[in-house]
Amino acid sequence: MSTSHGKSPGLLRQPKAVWAVAFACVISFMGIGLVDPILPALADSLDATPSQVSLLFSSYLIVTAVAMLFVGWISSRIGAKRTMVAGLAVIVVFAALAGATGSINGIVGFRAGWGLGNAMFIATSLAVIVASASGGFSGAIILYETALGLGIAVGPLLGGELGAISWRGPFFGVAVLMAVALVATLVLVPSTPKPERPTSPIAPLKALRHRGLLTMGIMALLYNWGFFTMLGYAPYPMELEAHQLGLVFTGWGLLVAAFSVFFAPRLQARYGTAPVLYANLFGLAVVMAVIAAGVETPTVVIVAVIASGAFIGINNTLTTQAVMLVSPVERPVASSAYGFLRFIGGGLAPYVAGKLADATDLGVPFYLGAATFLLAIPVLASGHRLLVRAERSTGDDEPVGPSLVPVGRTAEPGSRPVVVAVGPHDRAAAVVDAAALLARATDSPLEVVHVRQTAVVEEQAVDTETDEQARAAVGAHLDRLVAQGVAATGRVLTVVGDHAAAGRALARHAREIGARTVAVGRSPRGPLAQFADGSFTTALTHAADRTVVLVETDDAPRHLTADSLAELRGSAL
Missing domain, CATH: 1.20.1250.20 (MFS general substrate transporter like domains)
Structure with missing residues (x-):
């Protein structure tokens, strides 16, 4: 098409x-x-x-x-x-x-x-x-x-x-x-515009009154205690020169980056945030215990430190996503409150580790770090229901479930609409107009679903657009469609970090409303971005129980031929 x-x-x-x-x-x-x-x-x-x-x-x-x-x-x-x-x-x-x-x-x-x-x-x-x-x-x-x-x-x-x-x-x-x-x-x-409403300087501390945010923050404090104990004290038992130490921590950093960007989203999509974090924290505790037990053997410490990068990369990504899922406050406020607790743990750990090492031996701080990783598991478990409820907010057993909010009037029950999903990019209008042709071809109403993402990177999260901007984008599509004589409704699909989960959520929504077909454009994100956090279109196609149409577009406007209309009618019925 x-x-x-x-x-x-x-x-x-x-x-x-x-x-x-x-x-x-x-x-x-x-x-x-x-x-x-x-x-x-x-x-x-x-x-x-x-x-x-x-x-x-x-x-x-x-x-x-x-x-x-x-x-x-x-x-x-x-x-x-x-x-x-x-x-x-x-x-x-x-x-x-x-x-x-x-x-x-x-x-x-x-x-x-x-x-x-x-x-x-x-x-x-x-x-x-x-x-x-x-x-x-x-x-x-x-x-x-x-x-x-x-x-x-x-x-x-x-x-x-x-x-x-x-x-x-x-x-x-x-x-x-x-x-x-x-x-x-x-x-x-x-220059960037200032927010319409200034943030209160005490807003992050007030936000910690919310149980979910406080629980995730304390878990992050304990995690960072162990993490910065390793970062601050592991170089000493390695007995290496500065150049050699640099190579060791470069290997560690490469694993942190790779597992944070490429592996964490896949593990999350397959098993859910909480189970992955439980296993990951336990793995970190084992690694720290290995460092403590082998503190007199430089090779053991070197290998364990490099291996820890994989666990740290996963934890950094999933913890922040968990915070954003359970926090009923604005993203910047949640990030500030979470960052405060996270960095406090990291700051106190090297000081305490130094005192312990001076009073005992170099292995004791690492055993304490292993204990903090283990202690973080029951802390996370105390907020397990909150996290699972946030993840499954759209039903079923879907990890990190996005939310779907109607904009304007909703479709009539049993109307079997054509659903088109678009994001905030410059091709969105063309994709919606192409889906409108499909709706006409099948004598169906059109439902426009605008995907609004919260980007999560390390401890930071930012909404790529405001809720008002997303609603305005849907409204613009609906106004244009009404002018074209197309019966249309709209929704905003909000996703935290994971595009693939949004695709599965849209497939579930299409099934629930009895959609005739689902139309999507080719992703503007490119293969690297899709490989990193999952492909919306691939996940949608695998999960959907009805026809998914990929809207191919080019630079020159074109119209559907009689043959293409017949083909679309046949595939969508």
Whole structure:
């Protein structure tokens, strides 16, 4: 079936603004593992104990945690771009100061300032890159995820290379690269509008009164306790030089990125969020126990740390999706509240681990980390019903069930409509008009389903459009169809992260209303995006018990021929 629309915006066909933010994301996420390769060198060069050096993580993460509570308030008043630019500037200054200081206390203090800039950046970067995308936000989100993975993987490698020259190298390297990102952001990224309603500075703390958000937040606190215990203390028993440590944590980072982007959505779709998280947390506990038991054997520690990247990648993605599913508050507020608890756990862990290591031996902090992973399981289980209810909100046993909300009048019972699914892209009108031809050909009403996505990347989640924008898009389609004399109704299908689940939900909806057929356009997201989080069309086709028509369109408007109409009538009846 053919009619008209514009060409798909490819993954690489993004505005310069998107590339500028993606580059800044790479540098920012490098900071997670950048200092790992130089921890032993710092201890030797500055005559510091491992517990003193561990405060680099504690100061950075605790300040990040507290700042997360206020970043939403700041951003709602000055705009996301200005907040992000301010964060980049703060990172440049404090990274340079950390490299210039000559004491461990000075580095710890300047890392705290770095944490403030980090909070301002990570809380706004996803929203800015989505707002800067043109002709399709999906490619921009994939670039963001790629930048995150690249930063996590390359950070330790760069830290190892520069750290082999001097322990000051990684700090100065980040300052220079982030300065480049700052200039690119200022020049290339357009201003972003301020929200219509400013966010209250205490909104994230108030949000923690909701049981689901608090439960997931405490689970994330315990998880991050174990995670940052490993990140802060695993380099010491490895007994490697900075360059070798960089390679180890690069392997770890590659697994984090791969399992976060490619494997977590598939496991979630197959087994559900909660079961995967239970198994994943148990797996992390086993890995940490292996590190603790083999702390005197560097090879055991190295292999266990690299392997942990797979579990950490899965956990980072699914925990954030779980938070967004159970949180009855706005996405930015939920992200801030969750980020606060998450980073508090990560900040306290290295400090406590250092005290335990000084008082006992190096294996004890890792045993404690294993215990926190195990403790996170019953905490998650206490909110199991809330999570399952949120996942299955549309019925059956579907993990991460999206919601379908009518817009305007609903279809008459037994009307057997043609259902057409579209997203917020520049081809949507052409796809709807093509489906209208099919509706005419089969003497059926048309139901327009607009798919509205909440993008989830690491601890951040952002709505790619507001509910008002989604409803307005449906209204525009309906007005155009009425002018064409087509009887039409509309719905908004909201999905958190997983496109494949949305496809299965639409198949179920088509079955429940007795739809004659379902029409979809070719995905504008491209094969990489579909491989990462599942294909809406593939999932719909596999789950549907009725005809699914792929609307092929090109640049020139065309009309259905008599033969095509007869073929469509035959396939849809």
